[in-house]
Amino acid sequence: MxxxxxxxxxxxxxxAQRRFDDARAPLLGVMGAFVFAxxxxxxxxxxxxxxxxxxxxxxxxxxxxxxxxxxMTAIIAIxxxxxxxxxxxxxxxxxxxxxxxxxxxxxxxxxFAGATRWRNAAIFSGGALSVLVSAVCAxxxxxxxxxxxxxxxxxxVVFLISAPVEGAITLGVVKxxxxxxxxxxxxxxPGRGLHASMLAIGLAAVFLAAVGVLFSSxxxxxxxxxxxxxxTSERVKVLPATPFSGYExxxxxxxxxxxxxxxxxxxxxxxxxxxxxxxxxxARKRRA
Amino acid sequence: MQPLIEVxxxxxxxxxxxxxxxxxDFRLDxxxxxxxxxxNGSGKTTFAMHLNGLLGAEGGDGRGSVAVCGMPVEKRxxxxxxxxxxxxxxxxxxxxxxxxxxxxxxxxxxNLGLDPExxxxxxxxxxxxxxxxxxxxxxxxHLSAGEKRRVAIAGILAMDPEILVLDEPxxxxxxxxxxSLAELLHNLPQAKILVTHDISFARSICTRAVFFQxxxxxxxxxxxxxxxxxxxGFTPAKNDSGR
Amino acid sequence: MHRGDxxxxxxxxxxxxxxxxxAHRDLLPIAxxxxxLLCCAIVWSRLxxxxxxxxxxxxxxxxxAFAGVCWIAGDPTRGIHLAVKSYLSALAVLLVVSTTPLPxxxxxxxxxxxxRFLLMVAQFLYRYLFVISEEAQHMAKAAQSRGATxxxxxxxxxxxxxxxxxxxxxxxxxxxxxxxxxxxxxxRGFQGHIETLAALHFRRxxxxxxxxxxxxxxxxxxxxxxxx
Numbered sequence: 046m047x048x049x050x051x052x053x054x055x056x057x058x059x060x061a062q063r064r065f066d067d068a069r070a071p072l073l074g075v076m077g078a079f080v081f082a083x084x085x086x087x088x089x090x091x092x093x094x095x096x097x098x099x100x101x102x103x104x105x106x107x108x109x110x111x112x113x114x115x116x117m118t119a120i121i122a123i124x125x126x127x128x129x130x131x132x133x134x135x136x137x138x139x140x141x142x143x144x145x146x147x148x149x150x151x152x153x154x155x156x157f158a159g160a161t162r163w164r165n166a167a168i169f170s171g172g173a174l175s176v177l178v179s180a181v182c183a184x185x186x187x188x189x190x191x192x193x194x195x196x197x198x199x200x201x202v203v204f205l206i207s208a209p210v211e212g213a214i215t216l217g218v219v220k221x222x223x224x225x226x227x228x229x230x231x232x233x234x235p236g237r238g239l240h241a242s243m244l245a246i247g248l249a250a251v252f253l254a255a256v257g258v259l260f261s262s263x264x265x266x267x268x269x270x271x272x273x274x275x276x277t278s279e280r281v282k283v284l285p286a287t288p289f290s291g292y293e294x295x296x297x298x299x300x301x302x303x304x305x306x307x308x309x310x311x312x313x314x315x316x317x318x319x320x321x322x323x324x325x326x327x328a329r330k331r332r333a
Numbered sequence: 334m335q336p337l338i339e340v341x342x343x344x345x346x347x348x349x350x351x352x353x354x355x356x357x358d359f360r361l362d363x364x365x366x367x368x369x370x371x372x373n374g375s376g377k378t379t380f381a382m383h384l385n386g387l388l389g390a391e392g393g394d395g396r397g398s399v400a401v402c403g404m405p406v407e408k409r410x411x412x413x414x415x416x417x418x419x420x421x422x423x424x425x426x427x428x429x430x431x432x433x434x435x436x437x438x439x440x441x442x443x444n445l446g447l448d449p450e451x452x453x454x455x456x457x458x459x460x461x462x463x464x465x466x467x468x469x470x471x472x473x474x475h476l477s478a479g480e481k482r483r484v485a486i487a488g489i490l491a492m493d494p495e496i497l498v499l500d501e502p503x504x505x506x507x508x509x510x511x512x513s514l515a516e517l518l519h520n521l522p523q524a525k526i527l528v529t530h531d532i533s534f535a536r537s538i539c540t541r542a543v544f545f546q547x548x549x550x551x552x553x554x555x556x557x558x559x560x561x562x563x564x565x566g567f568t569p570a571k572n573d574s575g576r
Numbered sequence: 577m578h579r580g581d582x583x584x585x586x587x588x589x590x591x592x593x594x595x596x597x598x599a600h601r602d603l604l605p606i607a608x609x610x611x612x613l614l615c616c617a618i619v620w621s622r623l624x625x626x627x628x629x630x631x632x633x634x635x636x637x638x639x640x641a642f643a644g645v646c647w648i649a650g651d652p653t654r655g656i657h658l659a660v661k662s663y664l665s666a667l668a669v670l671l672v673v674s675t676t677p678l679p680x681x682x683x684x685x686x687x688x689x690x691x692r693f694l695l696m697v698a699q700f701l702y703r704y705l706f707v708i709s710e711e712a713q714h715m716a717k718a719a720q721s722r723g724a725t726x727x728x729x730x731x732x733x734x735x736x737x738x739x740x741x742x743x744x745x746x747x748x749x750x751x752x753x754x755x756x757x758x759x760x761x762x763x764r765g766f767q768g769h770i771e772t773l774a775a776l777h778f779r780r781x782x783x784x785x786x787x788x789x790x791x792x793x794x795x796x797x798x799x800x801x802x803x804x
């Protein structure tokens with residue numbers, strides 16, 4: 046899981062590149078405190094259960110996605126450091142999943158369909174996707190570190206329930222906000238779609254890669270059969286042992302590692318693409 | 334003698350078009366203490382926010398004029414004006430936004446360009462002035478309402494202003510805290526403007542009152558006169574049984 | 577420890593966490609040794625030991641559940657490893673956070689390369705966390721006293737809309753508070769850059785702290801791995 050720290054650092058560095066005005070810090074901090082406090086307000090979510098707002102999508106739709114990323118990162122950091130809730134060792138992964146991927150997954154439906162007839166659906170799917178996509182990424186990361194699919198299935202059920210709940214809560218709060226003061230919720234500009242489109246494509250690619258990583262080992266395919274037959278799998282046992290010493294040997298003996306490294310390489314490429322996009326966008330903003 | 338504040342025919346409209354101020358004239362001389370009275374929404378806080386340029390600094394015709402220590406309130410003078418006028422807001426929690434008391438009181442001096450050591454020194458002196466020396470390292474969240482108010486005042490005093498503007502300073506204060514606040518204000522030499530509903534508090538500090546009504550000044554005069562004129566004093570009606 | 581340079585403490589924490597997180601062979605004896613080191617540090621810092629051990633247990637419900645799942649799936653060691661690592665890391669963080677006031681901690685993090693804007697946001701978040709939580713609590717209590725939790729009183733969708741409305745009000749008040757804070761900053765001469773008071777000083781005592789805190793965990797782990 047320490048391998049995950051690297052992409053998280055990239056994520057944080059991307060935020061640092063967006064030169065935020067010092068004057069916005071109090072607003073973002075206060076809205077972060079709002080999200081914390083909002084956990085105290087319970088929403089009825091079905092038979093005898095209650096749920097609360099997670100916040101990534103709502104923040105993105107009111108403060109904009111970059112600001113929402115910063116706020117969610119601060120929330121995750123304070124939660125882990127001050128309240129010891131959420132685990133310091135996985136903080137990097139949490140930031141990546143929830144603050145970066147989750148926020149953008151929550152924002153993009155709104156960005157594209159927020160000004161159309163489908164606004165309510167866009168807001169709902171924003172909330173739902175922010176949970177779903179970050180959950181899939183989290184599970185993919187766990188899968189990469191060797192956890193069997195069966196154990197992940199349990200948490201998958203939890204996420205499948207909380208995703209639409211978050212969507213419903215997000216929609217409910219946005220509607221209520223508009224009743225108080227329409228200015229709170231952003232109006233997505235229809236033009237200048239290039240940046241957002243590329244991000245949407247990048248995000249979809251990340252999502253597909255993560256899903257691929259999750260399910261890639263359930264069905265043995267031709268390569269694996271070939272490997273078993275010709276004894277390649279025996280040789281595979283030796284090769285990766287050196288750079289990744291310390292991990293259980295059994296993990297690397299499985300043919301799964303070949304697919305996983307392909308998946309990892311794909312993810313890395315996409316992170317690189319997102320990083321490049323982020324730099325271009327920041328440079329454009331500075332010139333504007 | 335040049336007035337500290339001179340306001341002529343000040344007008345202001347909210348974004349939705351309602352007129353908040355309809356031609357207000359006002360004058361503050363050195364050493365004076367004035368109370369701004371009036372119902373909620375009568376324009377007194379809106380007026381106060383024009384004095385340090387939080388509102389109205391963009392200028393424009395027909396808006397009237399506000400001058401502080403001879404300087405018109407416009408963008409180029411804002412830094413200097415905010416050095417002369419210190420404003421204490423109603424909600425102390427929104428005013429004490431730094432993690433520790435000392436850092437908060439030092440916020441103003443640091444913005445004035447002092448280096449950290451000089452700013453810290455100014456902050457400590459100001460805290461001493463308001464009687465909160467021991468609180469320097471504490472977090473504002475843990476202070477009582479009265480203590481927060483004092484620290485907020487210290488934060489203003491640290492900038493060495495000539496005018497203090499206080500918006501509802503006695504909110505949330507219990508009687509002992511009110512009394513010590515009154516004593517503190519009494520001992521500060523700066524000219525003061527008090528926006529308040531607390532008549533007895535105003536009486537103990539201010540010599541003059543200005544009564545706002547619907548965005549205009551309805552009367553000025555001594556506090557007693559103004560209060561009587563508008564029935565602003567509180568005398569519960571007796572019921573028939575005479576109890 | 578309480579007065580130690582926060583940069584040193586953050587560095588020590590990072591070294592500790594990396595040492596712990598990358599340990600796989602002989603995890604249990606290493607964890608024991610590192611845990612012992614932490615307990616010594618806790619006692620030396622005059623923090624209540626049992627209190628600290630209890631506070632760190634906040635992570636346990638989640639990691640023990642995970643461990644249970646791993647055990648069912650046939651890989652109990654992974655579960656135990658995870659539970660042990662998460663507990664010790666929480667304890668280490670608790671030690672640092674309890675001996676460092678938050679502004680100093682953020683200053684230490686900034687010196688280690690964390691982005692300044694993010695740290696400022698975290699600082700404001702922490703400052704207003706309890707203020708806004710209290711407001712939320714008041715709202716929840718007021719709703720409760722009007723029968724919001726009595727499932728029979730209002731239909732589910734009505735309660736949902738009431739909760740959404742409450743959140744929207746809390747949002748609006750928080751946003752309004754942020755505007756008040758901005759006004760207060762302007763009134764005290766804010767020009768665009770938030771200045772800081774504190775300058776960090778590195779003292780000789782900090783040198784000892786660095787050596788003990790950074791070399792200690794690494795030495796312990798190497799020793800256990802060598803002699804097991």
